[in-house]
Structure formats: structure tokens, C-alpha cells
Amino acid sequence: MLLVVAVFGSLASAAPAPALVDLQGTTRVGDRTEPHAVVWLDAPAGSMAARAPRTILDQRNLDFSPQVLAVRVGTVVEFPNNDRVFHNVFSFHDGKKFDLGLYPVGTMRRVTFDHPGLSRIFCNIHPNMGAHVMVVDTPYFTVSGDDGRFTIPAVPAGTYTYHAWRPGRPDLTGPVVVAPVASLELRWH
């Protein structure tokens, strides 16, 4: 059973243009804060103008960094190899399917994540390496930090549908009113 608690601050007085709000909140599992959860808001039509930037999913110390990456549709993710051993990044199961083959330290491969959804990323050489890439079709998204806190910056005030994902749990979803001094508390049980 999912229990979602959204706490809203006072609504701002009506204004000609919606104020931009930094939506803050915390992700939890039970009473424990949950790091590295992806939180995003469905974007209203017409808010998709910004071009998705490039970002990096590093391979360092036989590990992916970060473990959870959230990107917009169309983002080019770079996979540099910063270990002295070879890596072979691949994703077979769902989301974006690709296999980058073997490549050595000091080199890099790129993947364009062009459809929304979750991709599970592995290395064919090192079975204990794993990461998740969540591709979202909105500019309003973030990943919670080590303390479970997150901030989605510069969200126009208004009503949205939020989504939250973490590995091994069903997604949380529901309505949220974004207003100044608003916060979004998300909890998996």
C-alpha cells in the first residue's frame, strides 16, 4: 500500500504570470529517508522548448556513477571508461536497448535516450556493476540526494501530476499544487 503525503504551502496571490517555484521535498521508505529516487512532474503542453543537455554516466572504480540518472527525452548520455580495465556497457531488458561493446580507459561512448522510460544499465565484464537511467518527457525532474531531499527548480506555479520512482518499488503518482513555500513529501511503505 502506498501512502503519499503532500504538504502544500500557502498559495500565492494571483499574478499575471505564474511564479517560478523551487519545489522541495523528501523521499522516504517508511520512516527512513530514501536516496536516489527519481521525482518528476508532468509538464504542461508548450513547456518543452529547452534543449536537453548532455550528461555523463561515469564508469569509475568498477562502478557506475551515479547509480541513478534522470534525463530528459533526447538527452545524449556519455559513458566514459575511467578504469584501467575494459568495460562493456549494455541495456537489454527495457527502455533503451543498446550494447556499446568493449572499450578501454580514456575512451567514451554515447547513447541518445530518445524515448521515455526506465533503462537498466549493466557491464558485461563486471556483473556487480549496475545503474538505472530514467528518461522523462518533462523539464521538471530531479534525483533525491543522499539524505533523501530533492529540489525541482524553477517550476511555474500551478497544478501538476507528480511521479516518483525508486528501484524495486512501484511508482508513486498523484496531484501536487506547486506554489511558493510548497513541499512534496513522498513515502513508500
Add this chain to the structure above:
Amino acid sequence: MALKLWTTVVCATALLHASVASSQSTVVEVTQTVGASTEDIAAVATQIRAFGELGAGVRFMGEGAWGARSAGETDAFGAAYPYTNRLQVIEAYGERTFQPGRFLVGVRAGRYRTPFGISSASDHAYTGFLRAPLIRYDGYFALTNNSLEHGVDVIVGVPRLTLEVSTGVPGDVGEESRRPGLDTVVRGQGAVGPVIVGLSYSNTKPYQPEYFAFGRAVFTGIDVRYMHGGVEARGEWITGRPFDGTTTTGGYADLIVHRPLMGPVTAVMRIEHLVYEAEEPFELYGLRYTFGARVRVFRQFTAVINVIHQTEDLPQRRPTSVDVGLTYSLRSRQTR
């Protein structure tokens, strides 16, 4: 003894330093394996690895292992660990890699696996295989999986073409340990598309006793790796002399297939050959085929089954055997 003490101190210092460094990451892996073979042998092993960054670009690796098996007259379960029934430090080193412009320079110091052929820790367990290749098994007068160096390893080049030189003294674990003395390994490696080719040369002391084995152990090898689309093909071929008056030639070829439709199953196949030429009755000829599968059973649990058929005169108990292993692996990360 001093070198062993030194490497232990390096390892302990590295781990201690890692625990107090700021904004660095440390990964600790624990792997527990149990297995049995129709060659009337059972084995159990634990491996602990810790690796991460110390700061200023310096990384560390520490690996310890304990392994035991119920019999010793077989090479079953010889892939990843020395089965000496005592806890041993396998690797303990620090390394720093520089990338000035398009170039690559790396320095590694401490205790590390002999960089001959396909030798990195991740390849060393030969994922999906429960036995080391014949040319890498203790006692078959060739290389051994349990060769370690106490020394310094330098790699230079560009990412797709490197030259690596290791100089040190043997620090072997397992049943066969090379005699003390300076040893050198030189390795060149090039990558063309998805294909990686390496050439290795090793000049060291034999592991056989001095009254029996004269001269030096000298090996040359070539290794090839290819991986794409869930298909990995790799192999090594070596030739050389374990000591004066003898020669060893042999190699193996692996095919490892994990396609999307195979779900949690990875299929593995190996064919290998070994010829050790010496005065009768010490010569040895071996031909071995391995078919098997690695299955991710549940989360961190992985099962491996191998069917091995061997011909000619390898000192094994049966021409056909079945090995089964179950591994539990746990990884913990800490970022500060």
C-alpha cells in the same frame, strides 16, 4: 617477508585512509561460493574486495580470499581462488592514471596479478567457468592464475594502443610459488573496433625446486578478445619454457553468449589444449572441452554448471565430469 609486511601495511593503510577521506567512494564486495564436482570434490571460498579512491586521483584495490576444498588432485574449482585453507591477501595496490592530452600514463605499485594475457581481476574468475584454463592452472608447467607480483607496473600509450611493463619479485599464492628473484613482464595491447589484441612476454624464476629446474621460466603469449551484442569470444595462446630443457605450448578459446532472449542464462563454451614436452615420463598432453551455463538465480545468487570432457593423459579422475557452483555476491558502496 618484508615485502609481504609492506604490502599488508599498504593495504591496511589504504583501507584506513579510505575510511576517513572526504568526498571519495569505496566499494566493498563479498563473494561466497560453494561447489561440488563429480570428481569427488567439494569446495567453499570467500572473497572480499575493497576498492575506491584515496584522493588526488590515487585509487586502491584490496582483495583477500579464503578457499578450501576436500581434495587436491584435481583442478576443479581452480578458477578464482587459491584453495589453501587459509586467508590470503590476493591483491593490495595503489594506482594513479594520468591522461595528458590524448595520451595515457598509469602507475601501479604494490601486490597485483601478473599482467600477462587476460589477467585482470574481473576476467580472472573466468565468468561462467569453474576451472582455470589448463595453461593457467597450478602445476601444469605453464602460467598460473595464482601468480602475483610485488612490484611496480607502468603503462603508457594512447587508449587504444598501450605498452605495459611490470618489474618486481614473485608473490604467488596457491600450491605453486615461483622462487625469489627479479621478474619482468612486458605487454602490448591494441584495440581495433570491438577487437582487442595483446602480446605478452614474461621472464621469471621457475616454481619448481632449484635442484630440479634450471634456468628461467620464459613465456610469450597472444590473447584476443571480442565482445559485442552479448557475444564474447576470447582466448590466449602461449608458448615458452617452464625451465631449461622443457617447453609448454597451449591455449584456450572461450565463447560466452548472453543474448536478450536468454533471460538470466549465459551460455559458455571452451576448447583448450596443452602440450608440455619434457623427458619421459613427465610429458603431458591435454585436450579439454567445457560446456556450461551461468544462471542468475535470484538477485545476488548465481549458479554455474560446467560439463567437462577431456582426453589424452591429463591427471584427472574421470574423462567426463560435472562441476556445479553457487555464488552469493554482495556489494556495498559508500560515498563521502
